[in-house]
Structure formats: C-alpha cells, structure tokens
Amino acid sequence: MRSYKPTLVQTRRFMSHFGVSPTQCSQLWILLKVPENGRFKHLLWALLKLKVYATEEVLSGMAGCDEKTFRKWSDQFITALALLSTRLIKWNSRTKSGIHTFSVDGTDCPINEPSPFSPKWYSHKFRSAGLRYEIAVSLFDSEMIWINGPFPCGEFPDSKIFRRNLAGQLSKGEKGIADQGYRSISQLTIKNRGHQKGKLILIGKALARHENVNQRIKRFGCLRQQFRHELKRHVYYFRAVASVVQLRLKTDNPINSLPK
Structure with a gap:
C-alpha cells in the first residue's frame, strides 16, 4: 500500500x-x-x-x-x-546558580465581563475583562517549563503571580529574565540601560523568544477571542492549547535556544 x-x-x-x-x-x-x-x-x-x-x-x-x-x-x-x-510541561530549569535559566511572562486572555462588575478582572492590554496566566520558557531548550493560572487580570499583576508560586521553585542564586512588569523582583533580571551590551543582547533575545511562544498560544481562537463558555472551563482550554503548542515546540517547529 x-x-x-x-x-x-x-x-x-x-x-x-x-x-x-x-x-x-x-x-x-x-x-x-x-x-x-x-x-x-x-x-x-x-x-x-x-x-x-x-x-x-x-x-x-x-x-x-x-x-x-x-x-x-x-x-x-x-x-x-x-x-x-x-x-x-514540567518544571525543569536545569538549575545553575548565577546563570539565567528561564524567561517568564504573563499572557492575558479576554473573557465576557463577569456579573456583577468588578475592576479585579480588568486587563490593561485589551481594556476589558480577562484572565492572566504565567508562562516560563527554558533558555536552553525549546519548551515551556511552567504554566500557572488563571488569575483575574486586575487583581494579579505579573509580579504578584510570580511571588505566589514560581519564586518558591527557584534554587538559591538561580535567575530568570523578565520584562519591566517584574522590576521589583530580585530573582529576575530586567532589561535596562545599565547592562553591558552582551547582557542586553541576551535579555532581548530571551524576551523575543518568549513573545514568540505567547504569539503561538494566541493563534488559537479560544484564547484570542472573548471566551463564551463557563469561566471554570477556561483553564482546560488554555492547558489544552498549551499541550498542542508544547508538542510543536519540541518537534517540528522549535524556537532557537540561547547559548549555554
């Protein structure tokens, strides 16, 4: 045949x-x-x-x-x-003290406005109600190593979500890379003008890789459009999409890894 x-x-x-x-x-x-x-x-x-x-x-x-x-x-x-x-998707940061091992960022997903109205759901990214998830991406491999959520966007900024769970997973001296939303957290390196050129390039590439993962997740209509089903089901849709994206990251459509 x-x-x-x-x-x-x-x-x-x-x-x-x-x-x-x-x-x-x-x-x-x-x-x-x-x-x-x-x-x-x-x-x-x-x-x-x-x-x-x-x-x-x-x-x-x-x-x-x-x-x-x-x-x-x-x-x-x-x-x-x-x-x-x-x-x-399992926590696997290849722990190395003093070495950046992952990038972290939050991604917002639009939902219908819950009733009664509450500002705790408000997402500044699309100026309406949303749920926020935290994603960590390995710098050494093409894969997500952590997802956490959902959280009401207005009540949980990125830094608060990080402190809630992921901060406790890090070993002493372990570092991550993040954007300005995490600037108050010492366990993370934030891009700023005080860094040397080489480090700025590393941070920029790490954040670009992470944005690539976020974009792949948002290609799925259930996370890009306003969610119409029961709110308690949203986490299943998000994790289902995460499974699909993770498989593609680890097989035929990887993102470039940073130098080890």
Whole structure:
C-alpha cells in the first residue's frame, strides 16, 4: 500500500483549521488518555473548537453532527488535552546558580465581563475583562517549563503571580529574565540601560523568544477571542492549547535556544 503524503498547501489548510499538522495530530492521539469510546475524529473536533472557536452551530455543521454530540466529544477531548499538559510541561530549569535559566511572562486572555462588575478582572492590554496566566520558557531548550493560572487580570499583576508560586521553585542564586512588569523582583533580571551590551543582547533575545511562544498560544481562537463558555472551563482550554503548542515546540517547529 502506498503511503500518502499531503502537499504543503493541504498541510497549511489542515493547520489553519486544527492548529497542528497531520503528523502532530497523530502524535497527540498516541499521547492522549483517550476518553472511553472516543474516536480520532473527536480529537479533530476538539482541535477545531480550540483553533477556530466559532459557534457550536457552525462547528457542528462542519463536523457533520448535531450540537449536543459535538459539544460532548469536543469537551471530553479538550479535557484530555488539558490533562496531557501536566505530562508535557514540567518544571525543569536545569538549575545553575548565577546563570539565567528561564524567561517568564504573563499572557492575558479576554473573557465576557463577569456579573456583577468588578475592576479585579480588568486587563490593561485589551481594556476589558480577562484572565492572566504565567508562562516560563527554558533558555536552553525549546519548551515551556511552567504554566500557572488563571488569575483575574486586575487583581494579579505579573509580579504578584510570580511571588505566589514560581519564586518558591527557584534554587538559591538561580535567575530568570523578565520584562519591566517584574522590576521589583530580585530573582529576575530586567532589561535596562545599565547592562553591558552582551547582557542586553541576551535579555532581548530571551524576551523575543518568549513573545514568540505567547504569539503561538494566541493563534488559537479560544484564547484570542472573548471566551463564551463557563469561566471554570477556561483553564482546560488554555492547558489544552498549551499541550498542542508544547508538542510543536519540541518537534517540528522549535524556537532557537540561547547559548549555554
């Protein structure tokens, strides 16, 4: 039997709908703890929901089923993808005292304004309600090594989230790289004019790599558009997307590592 290899155009179209290539989709299927009676097409439904995030009337029409069936299986597989993130994303900073081992930043995701209104949800990035997640990226490898959240954007600035959990994971003398939102934290190096040229270049590259990861996450409509489902489900959508992005970072679409 002849093996089938999709063309570049077919692969690009597939990725525009599902956020991964056909090969990565097969890898996800192998890695997943598949829900009982789940089928491969149900994984595609979940990826379609994460990437396109149209209404369920539209998505179920694309999938060729009714809304109830689409909702049942897409939600089950989104949960399975979210659980996969605990296996794919683990704290691994290659601890080296005095050496920068990771970059950290927060990313905001828009949500519908909760009722009653509260300023604790306000995100200055898009001037409406949002949830914030903390992401740490290894400087030595193409991978995320920490995700934390969600937190109400207005109530939890980046520095407060860092102190809450990640600060306690660092070994004595271990350093990270971050932007100006973390300027009050001694465990992190912030870009400023007082640094030597070589260090400025290192910090700039680290922050650029991190922004690349944030952009990959926001390519998924469920995190770029206002979230329309139950707020308690948002973390599952975020972690499901994180699993997909992590797989791509570690396989066919890595980011450049910094010199060790």
